[in-house]
Amino acid sequence: MTRKVVVIGAGFAGLQLVKDLKGADCEITLIDQRNHHLFQPLLYQVATTLLATSEIAWPIRRLMRRRKDVTTLLATVVGIDRAGREVILKSGARVPFDILVIATGARHAYFGNDQWEKDAPGLKTLEDATTIRRRLLLAFERAEVTEDEAERGALLTFAVIGAGPTGVELVGIIAELAQHVLPQEFRHIDTRKSRIMLIEAGPRILSAFPQGLSDYAAHSLGRHGVEVRTGIPVTAVSEDGIVLGDQPIPARTVIWAAGVQASPAAEWLGVEADRAGRVVVGDHLALPDDPAIFVIGDTAHVVSDGRPVPGVAPAAKQQGVHVARVIRARLADRPEPAAFRYHGIGNLATIGRNAAIIDFGRVRLKGRLAWWVWGIAHIYFLIGTRSRLAVALSWLWSFLARQNTARLITQKETLRDTD
């Protein structure tokens, strides 16, 4: 009897798994709440006008067009009936499974301050990116119109909270926009006088990188006009701006890049989760008490060589590869592979135009060479020739002409009632 494999989530982990199950004796149902697979590492470039949405996302149905064994469903999962072996969709429909793989990723976390989200959106989806892009561009437009000095100052203050790679990458390009792309287009304001703040509660930015590279990044951001504030937490966020420690800072554009929380898979399954809400899995990334239910990618708490596996795209893909091997072995009655082991490739982050840092363990790079390596690596991991060419061309154009092409303000405000 052909087994039913249900995969929830067509992100890095889920898509890799489905790819590697090609030719296996099973029927696959791939469920995602969005109709596209998203390349999240370049999302910040959509938020900051460098890339268009269609350059970093691909319709899942199109990606699966040649896979007759795969049925794609655009649907939101809201629960799992473990006893009945069914996935429960928001519509009320149920999808039966013999083997289930949950790969629903993570979302941003506000550490108990969820009310901050509408004024400090995080960056996880294309909608988040276009919301941030809209706020950035509108801030400059409104500053051009207003005659109120204080309001202009608040409009030209941009605060990014959280100095991991995403926060650093965001401020790098916002600085580039303000310093080099926009100045000649405005008549009443000098966009170069914008205040761009990177705020980190911890002692240094990019804490996952060695101290030397983190210092280099802070110095480099400073040279590009970014104000780096470390060691002070943000204590309040509102439409007016932020409070840093006890100092109010008027800012109309605030972006949250400070924390992540796994999707609610642990609640659906009624199982143990870690502090970030990730499901604790065993050697083969399955539930310890149910070997036919796997949890992979950012939703899973995985330990390899005694260390927790980071929530990054290569880890998610490697977990997809591993679970496909386990499922194939089981379907063919072959012995299962050895336990999952994560092979870390290294850490990369860009610091605006022309500079990046790379930590490959023994090899550490910074500056222009690192930026080229970063760029080539990211183009390589995009899906399809058209996207690779489109992204390469957008970067080349921005590099040579100092023009960012994705600068249209189109949608309405989605998070705030006003605007």
Ligand SMILES: Cc1cc2nc3c(=O)[nH]c(=O)nc-3n(C[C@H](O)[C@H](O)[C@H](O)COP(=O)(O)OP(=O)(O)OC[C@H]3O[C@@H](n4cnc5c(N)ncnc54)[C@H](O)[C@@H]3O)c2cc1C
């Ligand atoms: C802004 C940003 C920048 C990043 N930069 C980097 C980087 O430079 N390098 C790097 O290695 N990693 C980076 N990451 C992390 C990396 O993107 C994640 O580790 C990776 O996406 C995890 O893959 P995943 O498959 O677990 O989840 P995801 O890729 O997030 O996929 C989860 C999928 O599940 C779907 N889903 C979620 N809930 C439901 C539901 N209830 N019903 C149906 N479908 C659902 C989602 O729509 C999504 O398609 C970045 C992440 C972000 C947000």
